[in-house]
Amino acid sequence: MAIPVILTVDDEPQVLNAVGRDLRQHYRGEYRIVKAGSGVEALEAVQGLKRRNDPLALFLVDQRMPGMTGTEFLSEAMKLYPDTRKVLLTAYADTEAAIQSINSIGLDHYLRKPYEPQEVFDVLDDLLEVWRDTVDLPYDGIRVAGTLWSPASHAVKDFLAQNRIPYQWLDIEANSEARELVEATEQGEHHLPVVFFPNGEVLIEPDNRTLAEKVGLQTEAKEAFYDLIIVGGGPAGLGAAVYGASEGLSTTMIERHSTGGQAATSSRIENYLGFPNGVTGADLASRAYAQAKRFGAEILTAVEATKVELDGSYQRVTCSGGDVLGCRALVIATGVTVKKLDVPGIADLTGRGIYYGASLTEAAYYKNQHVYVIGGANSAGQGAMFFSRYANKVTILVRGSSMNITMSQYLVDQIDENEKIEVRTRVGVEEVNGKEKLETITIRDSDTGDVETVPAAALFIFIGAEPHTELVDGVVERNSAGFILTGHDLLKGNRGSKMWPLKRDPFLLETSVPGIFAAGDVRQGAVRRVATAVGEGAIAISFVHQYLKTV
Numbered sequence: 001m002a003i004p005v006i007l008t009v010d011d012e013p014q015v016l017n018a019v020g021r022d023l024r025q026h027y028r029g030e031y032r033i034v035k036a037g038s039g040v041e042a043l044e045a046v047q048g049l050k051r052r053n054d055p056l057a058l059f060l061v062d063q064r065m066p067g068m069t070g071t072e073f074l075s076e077a078m079k080l081y082p083d084t085r086k087v088l089l090t091a092y093a094d095t096e097a098a099i100q101s102i103n104s105i106g107l108d109h110y111l112r113k114p115y116e117p118q119e120v121f122d123v124l125d126d127l128l129e130v131w132r133d134t135v136d137l138p139y140d141g142i143r144v145a146g147t148l149w150s151p152a153s154h155a156v157k158d159f160l161a162q163n164r165i166p167y168q169w170l171d172i173e174a175n176s177e178a179r180e181l182v183e184a185t186e187q188g189e190h191h192l193p194v195v196f197f198p199n200g201e202v203l204i205e206p207d208n209r210t211l212a213e214k215v216g217l218q219t220e221a222k223e224a225f226y227d228l229i230i231v232g233g234g235p236a237g238l239g240a241a242v243y244g245a246s247e248g249l250s251t252t253m254i255e256r257h258s259t260g261g262q263a264a265t266s267s268r269i270e271n272y273l274g275f276p277n278g279v280t281g282a283d284l285a286s287r288a289y290a291q292a293k294r295f296g297a298e299i300l301t302a303v304e305a306t307k308v309e310l311d312g313s314y315q316r317v318t319c320s321g322g323d324v325l326g327c328r329a330l331v332i333a334t335g336v337t338v339k340k341l342d343v344p345g346i347a348d349l350t351g352r353g354i355y356y357g358a359s360l361t362e363a364a365y366y367k368n369q370h371v372y373v374i375g376g377a378n379s380a381g382q383g384a385m386f387f388s389r390y391a392n393k394v395t396i397l398v399r400g401s402s403m404n405i406t407m408s409q410y411l412v413d414q415i416d417e418n419e420k421i422e423v424r425t426r427v428g429v430e431e432v433n434g435k436e437k438l439e440t441i442t443i444r445d446s447d448t449g450d451v452e453t454v455p456a457a458a459l460f461i462f463i464g465a466e467p468h469t470e471l472v473d474g475v476v477e478r479n480s481a482g483f484i485l486t487g488h489d490l491l492k493g494n495r496g497s498k499m500w501p502l503k504r505d506p507f508l509l510e511t512s513v514p515g516i517f518a519a520g521d522v523r524q525g526a527v528r529r530v531a532t533a534v535g536e537g538a539i540a541i542s543f544v545h546q547y548l549k550t551v
């Protein structure tokens with residue numbers, strides 16, 4: 001915690017120096033003494049202190065100063081520091097002004113000049129004691145000031161939170177001190193959010209990369225060429241980074257937003273080995289990050305890999321910002337984004353009756369209730385079968401005219417035989433409603449246009465996931481949905497032999513380009529679990545070693 005400040009203001013240099021010296025001697029190290037020769041200079045000092053969020057305990061201010069009187073200064077300064085004690089030094093003729101200030105600005109005391117130092121310190125000691133007892137000392141970390149519903153403010157908070165950087169949020173609509181602080185920064189009132197750092201530096205509406213650099217995350221690679229580059233810093237990427245770096249490969253991992261990927265957004269992962277009480281995604285990500293760094297992996301954050309190219313038997317990765325990095329082997333671990341259902345009410349009720357994917361831990365909560373599932377693919381069918389163990393009825397809502405085209409026949413058969421499961425085709429959800437949690441959903445029949453609102457305990461959404469594979473477009477083989485083909489998938493089917501150029505079979509997790517591997521959710525057929533993603537990251541490294549022996 002920073003040392004609290006006493007700010008003394010006087011336009012006569014000799015008096016200012018003498019007061020400063022006396023204060024310093026009396027408070028030695030307990031308070032930091034800051035001096036200013038005018039009201040304007042003092043206001044600048046106050047703004048600087050506020051930007052750093054330094055605690056300001058006391059103003060000791062001369063009343064009679066050219067340009068701005070002591071009371072004028074105090075009434076401005078207290079907008080930023082309302083709890084700071086205020087003492088005015090007055091000449092006899094200013095006594096009336098000082099007395100009025102007690103009411104108008106809540107002056108704590110006035111001292112008539114000339115005064116005895118002991119008289120001053122008796123007063124100041126009392127005031128400082130009260131200040132210490134009543135004031136919550138300010139937060140001395142990063143502060144983000146903005147408005148609650150602004151997307152730019154959300155983006156900054158999200159970036160810091162996902163990267164596990166602590167910060168304090170200041171809502172300028174609810175906090176007048178924060179508003180004053182923002183307005184005192186250049187452009188701040190027009191550009192939000194404003195980010196204040198403990199050293200007094202300020203960033204206005206920063207992009208992720210600037211923010212990452214400022215908080216000490218690495219954004220530039222130290223070398224131009226590595227044994228191994230990993231794109232994507234989710235569980236698969238982190239798994240690969242830990243194994244790659246610990247097994248002696250010079251390794252860099254490129255992550256466009258925050259390490260941990262989807263897993264870091266989970267409030268509790270219950271099925272990851274070794275954590276019987278579950279673990280938050282953020283905790284898991286931060287442990288893995290530290291582990292990869294400890295083994296010497298470089299981790300670039302807020303850097304997007306935009307293109308992969310081949311350079312003989314090497315690979316080149318172009319990064320946002322223009323850097324091009326080369327490597328001997330590449331692991332693509334860029335994961336997926338779960339598709340979101342865009343209908344009124346969804347955002348508010350997500351996590352409160354509405355879930356994306358098979359939220360297995362929630363299923364038991366809906367025992368003997370009626371739950372709904374949206375989706376016609378295998379994941380929806382598996383989910384419905386699972387929920388039917390608990391719920392008394394499961395209704396699957398399918399947009400198409402049948403599930404047979406998109407779902408495996410064995411699942412369609414199981415669903416047909418399951419008395420608890422009902423399938424409704426050619427329907428869509430129009431709206432969801434509920435106060436504390438989901439209560440009803442509104443369904444539209446595509447053929448008749450009829451709309452009905454039905455009670456629903458839960459709605460599980462399985463409308464697919466989009467892989468992040470644009471960067472390898474035209475480089476490695478992908479399926480029609482964009483997922484990367486690996487290992488034996490490259491040898492299957494009619495196109496099989498054309499997809500793989502070498503005589504040897506591809507290694508497990510190797511893509512159609514020898515030396516480029518894929519791990520985690522981005523792969524065709526991935527299991528989409530944290531443990532499998534981590535495991536695939538680790539296995540990929542074993543095949544990287546085998547591959548490197550061949551070139």
Ligand SMILES: Cc1cc2nc3c(=O)[nH]c(=O)nc-3n(C[C@H](O)[C@H](O)[C@H](O)COP(=O)(O)OP(=O)(O)OC[C@H]3O[C@@H](n4cnc5c(N)ncnc54)[C@H](O)[C@@H]3O)c2cc1C
Pocket residue numbers: 231232233234235236237254255256257258259260261262263264265266267268269270271272303304305306333334335336337338468471519520521522527528529530531533
């Ligand atoms: C809310 C939620 C809860 C979950 N709960 C569980 C659970 O309890 N148990 C469980 O086993 N599984 C759970 N899962 C699934 C699990 O999180 C995923 O299967 C796992 O995270 C996949 O890891 P991944 O590394 O393959 O991909 P991701 O986690 O998707 O990570 C990919 C990373 O790559 C980055 N990236 C993408 N493109 C680029 C690029 N061009 N350049 C640089 N970086 C890029 C992304 O920013 C991301 O950080 C959950 C998923 C979600 C969304």
